Amino acid sequence: MALSSLTTRISQSGPWRSFFRHGWPDNPLDRSLTMTSNIFFHLHPVKVSRRSLRWSYSFGLGVISAILFGVLIWTGVLLMFYYVPSVERAYPTMKEIQFSVPLGQFTRNMHRWSAHAMVLMVILHMARVFYTGAYKPPREFNWIVGVVLLLLTLGASFTGYLLPWDQLAYWAITVGTNIAGYAPVAGPPAREILLGGSEVGQNALIRFYTLHIAVLPLLITLLVSLHLWRVRKDGGLAANET
Ligand code: HEM
Structure with a gap:
């Protein structure tokens, strides 16, 4: 049987139709349906230029950022099973994760290095x-969304820095929030709200923790x-137009 008639028969069979909902993608209509009916392909417009698919156009940097965010969520959830956000227990639980929890050191390092890499x-x-x-x-709006994403990414990094509650964390956040406090008008109240008081203590730790594990990842x-x-609605990458 010729290959083309075999593929036609397969693509018209019941199970194939229920899984893929389009014919064999050897004509423009079925190629379009392949893109629009698949949850992953659907992220791309139906037609893209060859140039935008070239690795050297974007170096996949946005996709890599998104993958690193996924790694951070996964390893962050694992760390949450052991970490306790209290000034008495934060540091000991970090040490426990490093030295007693199976693969704890690896998980912590994955989380830390992925955070640096994501920034x-x-x-x-x-x-x-x-x-x-x-x-x-038409991509100005997405640029602004991107700027907010950059600020949120930096915020996630900053709030995570306090959590080990070691000397480095304590003094880095003391210095960081003091600098923020010097901003005119909004500086002092912003510092007070962030720390939940006037110095880095239990209130600051719980606020940073809540921002780090819930508010910022959700946003x-x-x-x-x-x-x-x-990106999808603006017609894929800008390479399509240039
Ligand atoms: C959490 C951070 C971010 C993630 C996960 C992310 C993800 C992505 C992805 C997956 C794409 C598709 C193309 C590619 O891979 O390069 C993209 C495109 C784009 N991103 Fe981001 N992005 C982030 C931050 C930013 C920032 C900080 C900016 C700029 C301030 C920005 C502006 C844009 C624009 C304008 C496009 C369209 C690019 C084009 O048409 O060539 N993004 N982003």
């Missing part, structure tokens, strides 16, 4: 977007979804 990748992604002029119309998840949806 770096997001900045490089932003530089790539700027370099390729992809912030221009990043929502905004990354909006960001990707906008």
Whole structure:
């Protein structure tokens, strides 16, 4: 049997139709349906230029940032099974994670290195977007969403820094929040709200923890979804137009 008639018969069979809901993608209609009916392909527009698919156009920096965020959520949830956000127990539980919990050291390092890498990748992604002029119309809105994502990513990094409650964490956050406190008008109340008082203590630890494990990841998840949806609605990457 010729290959084309075999593929036609397979693509018209009941199970194939219930899984894929389109024929064999050897014509423009079925190729379009392949894109629109698949949850992963659906992230792309039906038609993209060859140039935008080239690795060297975006270096996949946005995708890498999103993958690192996924790694951070996964390893963060694992760390939450052991970490206790109290000034008496935070440091001992970190040591417990490192030295007694199976794969604890590995999980903690994955979390820490992915956080550093995500900050770096997001900045490089932003530089790539700027370099390729992809912030221009109609993508200004997505650029602004991106700027907020950068701030949230830095916020997640900053709030996570306090959690080990070691000397480095304590003094870094003391210095960081003192600097913020010097900003005119909004500085002192912002510092007070962030610390839940006038110095780095239990209130600050619980506030940083809540921001770090709930508020910021939730906002990043929502905004990354909006960001990707906008890339799709703006017709894929800007390479399609240049
Ligand atoms: C959590 C941080 C971020 C994630 C996960 C993310 C994710 C992505 C992804 C997956 C894409 C598709 C293309 C690619 O992989 O390069 C993209 C495109 C884009 N991103 Fe981001 N992004 C983030 C932060 C930013 C920042 C900081 C900016 C700029 C301030 C930005 C602006 C844009 C724009 C304008 C596009 C469209 C690019 C084009 O059409 O060529 N993003 N982003």
